[in-house]
Amino acid sequence: MATKYLQKWENEFNICIRCAYCFEGCPVFKTRNWETDTARGKIILAYGLLTGELEPSKYIAEKIFQCTYCRDCSERCSANVSVVEILAAARAELVEAGFATDIHKGMVKNLKETGNIFGDKEIKAPTQEGEVPVFIGCQYLARPNQTKMYLKILEKLGVKPLIKDEMCCGYPLYALGFPKEFEEHRKKFLEMFPEKEIIALCPTCAAYIHEEYGKSVKHITQAILENVPEKNLGLKATYHDPCDLSRVMGITEEPRQILKKIGIDVVEMPRNRKTSHCCGGGGGILMSDVSLSDDIALVRIKQAIETGAPLLVTPCPTCEQVLKKAAASVKEKGNGEITVKNLSDVVWKALR
Amino acid sequence: MNIDIEKLKGIVGVENIKDDIADRYIYGSDSSVHGSLASVVLRPTTVKHVQDILRYANAELIPVIPRGSGSGMSGQAVPIDGGIVLDLKKMNHILEIRPEDMLCKVEAGVVDDELNRALKPYCLFYPPAPASSRVATIGGEIANNASGVRSVKYGATRDSVLGMKVVMANGDLVTLGSNTRVEASGYQLDRLMVGSEGTLGVIVEATMLLRPIPKFRCLGRASFDKLADAGESISKIIAVGALPSMLELMDNIAITAVNTTLNMGLPDVEAIVMFEADGKVKEAVDAEMKLMKEICEKHNAYGVEMSYDVAERTKLYAGRKKLFAALSRYQMGLSCTSLADDMAVPYSRMAECAAKIHEIAKRNNVVMTAYGHCGSGCMHTKILMDPTKQEQWENARKAVAEVYDYVHSVGGTTSAEHGIGLSKAPSWKKEKADSLKLLRAIKKALDPNNILNPHKMQDAPDDWLTATKLRYPVQGK
Numbered sequence: 001m002a003t004k005y006l007q008k009w010e011n012e013f014n015i016c017i018r019c020a021y022c023f024e025g026c027p028v029f030k031t032r033n034w035e036t037d038t039a040r041g042k043i044i045l046a047y048g049l050l051t052g053e054l055e056p057s058k059y060i061a062e063k064i065f066q067c068t069y070c071r072d073c074s075e076r077c078s079a080n081v082s083v084v085e086i087l088a089a090a091r092a093e094l095v096e097a098g099f100a101t102d103i104h105k106g107m108v109k110n111l112k113e114t115g116n117i118f119g120d121k122e123i124k125a126p127t128q129e130g131e132v133p134v135f136i137g138c139q140y141l142a143r144p145n146q147t148k149m150y151l152k153i154l155e156k157l158g159v160k161p162l163i164k165d166e167m168c169c170g171y172p173l174y175a176l177g178f179p180k181e182f183e184e185h186r187k188k189f190l191e192m193f194p195e196k197e198i199i200a201l202c203p204t205c206a207a208y209i210h211e212e213y214g215k216s217v218k219h220i221t222q223a224i225l226e227n228v229p230e231k232n233l234g235l236k237a238t239y240h241d242p243c244d245l246s247r248v249m250g251i252t253e254e255p256r257q258i259l260k261k262i263g264i265d266v267v268e269m270p271r272n273r274k275t276s277h278c279c280g281g282g283g284g285i286l287m288s289d290v291s292l293s294d295d296i297a298l299v300r301i302k303q304a305i306e307t308g309a310p311l312l313v314t315p316c317p318t319c320e321q322v323l324k325k326a327a328a329s330v331k332e333k334g335n336g337e338i339t340v341k342n343l344s345d346v347v348w349k350a351l352r
Numbered sequence: 353m354n355i356d357i358e359k360l361k362g363i364v365g366v367e368n369i370k371d372d373i374a375d376r377y378i379y380g381s382d383s384s385v386h387g388s389l390a391s392v393v394l395r396p397t398t399v400k401h402v403q404d405i406l407r408y409a410n411a412e413l414i415p416v417i418p419r420g421s422g423s424g425m426s427g428q429a430v431p432i433d434g435g436i437v438l439d440l441k442k443m444n445h446i447l448e449i450r451p452e453d454m455l456c457k458v459e460a461g462v463v464d465d466e467l468n469r470a471l472k473p474y475c476l477f478y479p480p481a482p483a484s485s486r487v488a489t490i491g492g493e494i495a496n497n498a499s500g501v502r503s504v505k506y507g508a509t510r511d512s513v514l515g516m517k518v519v520m521a522n523g524d525l526v527t528l529g530s531n532t533r534v535e536a537s538g539y540q541l542d543r544l545m546v547g548s549e550g551t552l553g554v555i556v557e558a559t560m561l562l563r564p565i566p567k568f569r570c571l572g573r574a575s576f577d578k579l580a581d582a583g584e585s586i587s588k589i590i591a592v593g594a595l596p597s598m599l600e601l602m603d604n605i606a607i608t609a610v611n612t613t614l615n616m617g618l619p620d621v622e623a624i625v626m627f628e629a630d631g632k633v634k635e636a637v638d639a640e641m642k643l644m645k646e647i648c649e650k651h652n653a654y655g656v657e658m659s660y661d662v663a664e665r666t667k668l669y670a671g672r673k674k675l676f677a678a679l680s681r682y683q684m685g686l687s688c689t690s691l692a693d694d695m696a697v698p699y700s701r702m703a704e705c706a707a708k709i710h711e712i713a714k715r716n717n718v719v720m721t722a723y724g725h726c727g728s729g730c731m732h733t734k735i736l737m738d739p740t741k742q743e744q745w746e747n748a749r750k751a752v753a754e755v756y757d758y759v760h761s762v763g764g765t766t767s768a769e770h771g772i773g774l775s776k777a778p779s780w781k782k783e784k785a786d787s788l789k790l791l792r793a794i795k796k797a798l799d800p801n802n803i804l805n806p807h808k809m810q811d812a813p814d815d816w817l818t819a820t821k822l823r824y825p826v827q828g829k
Contacts, residue, residue: 010825011685013825014680014687014739014740014824014825015680015681015687016680017383017676017677017679017680017687017688017690018381018382018383018422018823019383019423019484019676019677020382020383020421020422020423020484020487021423021484021486021487021677023421023487024465024486024487033395033441033442034370034375034393034395034439035375035378035379035422035439036370036374036375036378040378041378044377044378044381045374045377045378048374048377050825051825053377054373054374054377057372057374059372059374060374063374076486077677078610078613078614078674078675078676078677078678079613079677079678079680079681079688080613080614080681
């Protein structure tokens with residue numbers, strides 16, 4: 001197999017010493033338990049594709065796509081192997097070899113036609129004049145109430161959000177192995193968003209716009225922390241770190257400081273901050289492998305319930321969505337109860 | 353090789369078998385330089401599964417390769433002849449923790465760190481502490497007689513094994529050892545299994561000795577401008593009867609690797625010695641630390657830092673914990689290969705051994721580091737080289753042979769804790785020349801059909817370089 005995208009990472013395969021330390025926190029491995037599910041396993045598969053020892057197959061594609069891109073492996077890798085980048089390249093090879101899933105192909109089509117991953121022409125940014133450019137992102141655009149709440153919070157804190165028409169940041173195209181489509185998208189995105197400094201609501205968009213487009217990105221939690229006044233909600237909660245926020249952007253303390261300031265006592269899960277357990281919603285599996293996503297989310301929600309806190313707060317819309325589903329499932333089975341809320345809910349409650 | 357997949361599905365269930373080439377390819381390698389292809393991967397969840405698999409394999413003469421996390425560095429878990437790879441990670445239950453007897457009983461697939469997390473509420477710990485403890489399974493640790501930074505005080509895995517249950521090649525389940533600290537008579541068959549690398553039986557359950565978590569633990573770090581001074585300090589610390597709970601060496605190559613890769617900010621010196629003492633009486637720990645600090649300073653150490661604080665200790669130790677993988681980023685174009693990766697020499701030869709490693713590396717145009725749990729006589733290195741070049745592999749072959757020839761010449765041994773497998777086998781066979789016949793007789797007696805991890809250790813090929821396909825893309829190969 002001619003490898004167009006993996007070739008670039010040839011040396012990286014030799015850097016990986018295959019120590020298996022990436023097994024430790026891998027959410028896919030912890031729920032499926034085969035080495036094929038680990039970062040090392042997937043790196044070996046990608047290496048096999050590069051050398052031609054393995055031919056692309058539906059099974060290999062299934063395995064390579066069973067990753068949430070949570071970067072727990074990267075966090076634990078002392079050789080700093082570029083796991084996600086290699087997997088994105090392997091996915092690109094497999095897509096090119098004809099092994100993209102229909103769901104992912106549909107999402108790419110949606111993006112081309114509507115600018116958002118849902119393919120919903122009705123999803124529009126609530127454009128408004130302002131001073132500080134704010135990027136909302138597909139996931140929050142599909143949750144207009146939450147978006148409104150964040151914008152009201154910013155206004156209440158003295159920030160005047162400038163909202164323009166939007167299109168997806170392009171991360172799904174990169175993550176799901178559509179580099180050609182991404183290149184086209186990239187140009188359009190930069191034309192639409194020439195601003196160098198922005199506030200982003202979604203952790204994944206924030207991380208990607210910073211990493212890929214080199215923009216100075218402030219996540220909404222950083223913007224809120226700058227001006228949030230002290231309040232006393234008198235609540236107890238556990239905080240779930242979204243992977244892109246904690247491991248990619250290094251933003252772990254700001255959300256906790258916000259919660260503390262508004263009077264929420266944070267009870268930590270054993271895996272927190274940069275070692276946070278993934279929610280199960282990333283890397284495309286929320287669409288292509290719902291059962292895996294659900295299983296990972298259940299692990300996390302159980303960890304949250306074990307803290308004894310009645311409330312879990314997170315600033316990521318995807319984490320919120322999958323953890324809410326997991327919480328409902330656990331509650332239904334009588335295995336515990338916890339309420340999942342977006343950070344905007346509790347901050348707005350404190351400010352209004 | 354004819355393997356009846358349907359029969360195996362009947363034994364372990366369809367959810368516990370993989371025979372796609374993708375899985376067989378992944379399970380064909382570990383953290384060594386070797387690679388081969390498994391015929392099928394099975395994931396037993398009960399002792400009966402293991403027994404039934406072995407009965408079948410023994411009757412059909414199919415190799416069975418037991419596997420923990422596949423973190424071994426010498427090719428122990430590489431299926432050199434194909435066959436059944438037995439992934440034991442799902443046999444991961446902690447069966448009993450008996451604080452009153454200072455022991456625990458665990459299934460083979462329990463991960464070391466997970467066991468220690470479970471022991472913490474009892475104020476107990478399981479001490480071998482290999483660097484891979486985050487993923488290494490107890491079964492794998494026993495099979496390799498693993499050890500780590502605390503071996504200087506608490507010994508290797510061997511010193512923590514009280515007993516075990518083992519499935520033999522014919523499927524029989526045997527109980528070896530006891531639940532007691534002492535057991536005087538008989539052939540000590542539990543000990544025979546320790547370090548046997550899956551060639552004599554499949555360990556399915558282990559009874560392990562526990563220790564109380566010490567109330568006080570203090571870690572120190574000393575810098576040296578001469579590697580020889582650092583080595584001498586270590587020899588002296590042991591010779592005067594100090595009782596460190598950790599005594600580690602890192603040379604400049606190791607220091608540079610962690611600083612480059614992880615921005616650790618370790619002092620850029622020729623060598624670092626890390627020394628630790630622990631105990632239940634602070635004054636006793638203070639006394640050990642003072643003694644070790646004085647010895648280091650007498651050997652020209654400077655910038656000595658010491659701390660009881662957990663966060664400070666973690667910071668001081670972080671570079672060492674992450675060293676193995678970080679070596680892969682030491683220099684652009686060089687990769688860290690697990691070759692000549694461990695050895696043990698008498699304490700008095702520690703400084704000489706480190707110098708010898710550097711000398712051999714230079715002579716053979718590769719880069720080698722010297723570090724390790726020198727307090728227990730264990731020296732580690734790795735060969736840093738361009739693994740895509742055939743000539744580098746020839747250089748590595750010479751370097752490996754020279755290192756072990758030196759080690760044997762001073763009364764050292766081929767493996768301190770990483771095992772023999774394939775890549776260290778040629779040197780180990782030289783070291784054990786007069787007992788090879790005996791070793792082979794034991795293997796023959798316990799595994800007459802040679803199905804258990806065949807062609808490893810004493811039966812491994814004489815040239816590690818051609819024993820299997822290399823996991824690296826060597827040009828022209």
